Amino acid sequence: DRKRGKSNILIIDDEPLVRNLIRDVLQSKYVCETAESAENALRILEKSKFNLVLTDINLGGMTGIDMFGEGTIESAIGALRVGAFDYISKPLDLDHIEVAVERALEHHSLLVAKRLHENELEELVKQRTEELIYLSYHDSLTN
Secondary structure, rough: HHHHHHOOEEOOOOHHHHHHHHHHHHHOOOOEEEEEOOHHHHHHHHHHOEEEEEEEOOOOOOOOOOOOOOOOOHHHHHHOOOOOOOOOOOOOHHHHHHHHHHHHHHHHHHHHHHHHHHHHHHHHHHHHHHHHHHHHHHOOOOO
């Protein structure tokens, strides 16, 4: 499925019913993997890349915020700065989950496209700068 262009989503929740419900709602459109704890999710994240991670805040041991910081307001703000995009409240609204996932993936896609465009622009500026430096020291008539 990953080869067919489906986005990869990691779903982290310590409640099997919730975890499996979210997976069941999303798996027709996305490749979904699940984790029952933050610790298990971190092991999965070491081996695989995901377009999106959905995590419960309260996971028993380590919290969803602890995975990305220290569990403080500052770390929550930091999580937003490094890519946290939205939240889904419980009790779950299945329609909201689908819309939030679509929005988050679209946002991710736009960020990737922006990064690629910025890299292309940087390379173009580098090439043009090298050309200008060359032209500033070389005369095309006398070489």
